[in-house]
Amino acid sequence: MNAAGLPRIVTALPGPNARKVIDDDARWVSPACTRSYPFVARRGSGAVVEDVDGNRFLDFCAGIAVCSTGHCHPRVVAAVREQAGTLIHMSGTDFYYESMPDIVRRLEAMIPHGGGWRASFGNSGAEAVEAAMKLARHHTGRGQFIAFHSGFHGRTMGALSLTNSKPVQRRRFGPLVPGVTHVPFPDPYRQGEGAGRRAVDHIRDVVFATAVPPDEVAAIVVETVQGEGGYVVPPPDFWGPLQSLAREHGILLVADEVQTGAGRTGRMFAFEHFGFEPDIIALAKGVASGMPLGLTLARRELMDWPPGAHASTFGGNPVALAAARVTLDLLEESLIENSRAMGALLLDGLRGMARRHRVLGDVRGLGLMIGLEFVDDPDGKAPRPDVRDAVVDACFRRGLLVLGAGASTVRLSPPLVIDAEQCRTALEILDAAIAASA
Numbered sequence: 230m231n232a233a234g235l236p237r238i239v240t241a242l243p244g245p246n247a248r249k250v251i252d253d254d255a256r257w258v259s260p261a262c263t264r265s266y267p268f269v270a271r272r273g274s275g276a277v278v279e280d281v282d283g284n285r286f287l288d289f290c291a292g293i294a295v296c297s298t299g300h301c302h303p304r305v306v307a308a309v310r311e312q313a314g315t316l317i318h319m320s321g322t323d324f325y326y327e328s329m330p331d332i333v334r335r336l337e338a339m340i341p342h343g344g345g346w347r348a349s350f351g352n353s354g355a356e357a358v359e360a361a362m363k364l365a366r367h368h369t370g371r372g373q374f375i376a377f378h379s380g381f382h383g384r385t386m387g388a389l390s391l392t393n394s395k396p397v398q399r400r401r402f403g404p405l406v407p408g409v410t411h412v413p414f415p416d417p418y419r420q421g422e423g424a425g426r427r428a429v430d431h432i433r434d435v436v437f438a439t440a441v442p443p444d445e446v447a448a449i450v451v452e453t454v455q456g457e458g459g460y461v462v463p464p465p466d467f468w469g470p471l472q473s474l475a476r477e478h479g480i481l482l483v484a485d486e487v488q489t490g491a492g493r494t495g496r497m498f499a500f501e502h503f504g505f506e507p508d509i510i511a512l513a514k515g516v517a518s519g520m521p522l523g524l525t526l527a528r529r530e531l532m533d534w535p536p537g538a539h540a541s542t543f544g545g546n547p548v549a550l551a552a553a554r555v556t557l558d559l560l561e562e563s564l565i566e567n568s569r570a571m572g573a574l575l576l577d578g579l580r581g582m583a584r585r586h587r588v589l590g591d592v593r594g595l596g597l598m599i600g601l602e603f604v605d606d607p608d609g610k611a612p613r614p615d616v617r618d619a620v621v622d623a624c625f626r627r628g629l630l631v632l633g634a635g636a637s638t639v640r641l642s643p644p645l646v647i648d649a650e651q652c653r654t655a656l657e658i659l660d661a662a663i664a665a666s667a
């Protein structure tokens with residue numbers, strides 16, 4: 230690794246050029262965007278991004294778990310350039326592209342629980358979830374959904390109806406799509422042993438027994454690892470009972486793999502860790518390395534809606550699919566493996582750090598999807614959002630970009646190309662940032 234792969238801060242933050250952009254942004258851009266600190270991006274390469282003043286940062290956000298192959302991977306850039314010079318758009322709703330079936334064939338081969346799969350194409354995670362909801366209703370003829378507390382599935386009306394993460398995301402947008410019942414998500418750190426089984430018991434013994442007839446439920450929609458809600462990894466005792474309950478009542482299982490998919494957790498799909506076999510998979514973010522692409526994959530017999538029932542003008546456009554093809558190549562060649570190896574290195578270092586810092590209550594994660602939860606003290610576990618926010622800011626000032634999630638968690642989701650030296654640098658910065666913030 231040469232120095233170009235490491236952080237270098239050369240101005241006060243924000244620098245003068247960044248300040249100008251931030252002022253313009255305040256005037257012209259929707260104030261509903263949440264910016265944790267004043268980072269103004271100019272260029273990126275691998276796991277490093279540079280701002281408009283020449284400051285270099287190690288990127289442990291990856292555009293919110295999107296730049297899976299790193300920023301501007303040369304093979305992704307070449308594929309995008311070539312496709313952009315050949316055909317940018319025709320519309321897969323009304324015409325055929327050879328890349329549409331090709332990408333589904335590739336993805337189908339990566340889904341371990343067999344069977345034939347089809348995909349509907351969109352441009353974002355929310356669209357992938359939206360299509361999953363529509364398909365589940367269409368196929369089953371049922372209207373209800375079960376979703377989870379603290380879940381995040383996107384901000385379009387259907388996806389937002391499932392989202393249950395922060396009140397600000399829903400306030401004044403109702404009435405939302407009716408028929409969604411939210412239930413507790415199993416959190417091993419806060420709920421202890423047996424949390425997974427208890428979560429399923431609640432659905433069966435409380436929700437189905439009192440309020441929602443199970444034969445009216447189209448689907449249970451679940452993030453395989455909760456993202457925005459705090460990078461919470463559900464315990465293994467959740468998945469078997471959840472799957473049995475769904476099968477018993479003919480309810481479809483939708484895995485929202487928008488954030489967890491595309492190698493993020495050290496497997497192509499996070500459900501592979503748990504032997505969980507969803508019927509429908511929502512995939513977006515990392516699957517096309519930053520080009521907009523959302524896919525709703527479903528077992529072939531489920532995707533039985535007729536022509537005209539659902540589509541998107543831009544969905545599956547050839548440039549995004551060219552990026553996706555190379556992304557899948559890179560994931561299979563080495564990046565899923567690297568996600569596992571670098572994730573293990575980071576988790577090891579962070580668990581050591583948790584022994585030194587009482588405010589670091591929990592370190593958890595799979596592959597390169599890692600959460601650090603900040604609390605008052607390890608016994609009381611009262612969330613400390615102030616400490617979390619201070620850590621995020623202190624990391625930025627030291628050249629490491631991280632974001633928050635949940636009430637008091639820092640999320641780490643670096644590009645899957647990250648190397649060991651960059652991981653060690655990030656650990657040093659996190660250690661110093663926590664020491665300065667506690």
Ligand SMILES: Cc1ncc(COP(=O)(O)O)c(C=O)c1O
Nearest residue numbers: 353354355381382383456487488
């Ligand atoms: C699990 C999950 N589902 C859906 C979405 C929505 O994706 P998008 O912002 O691309 O619409 C997100 C975005 O963060 C997500 O994390």
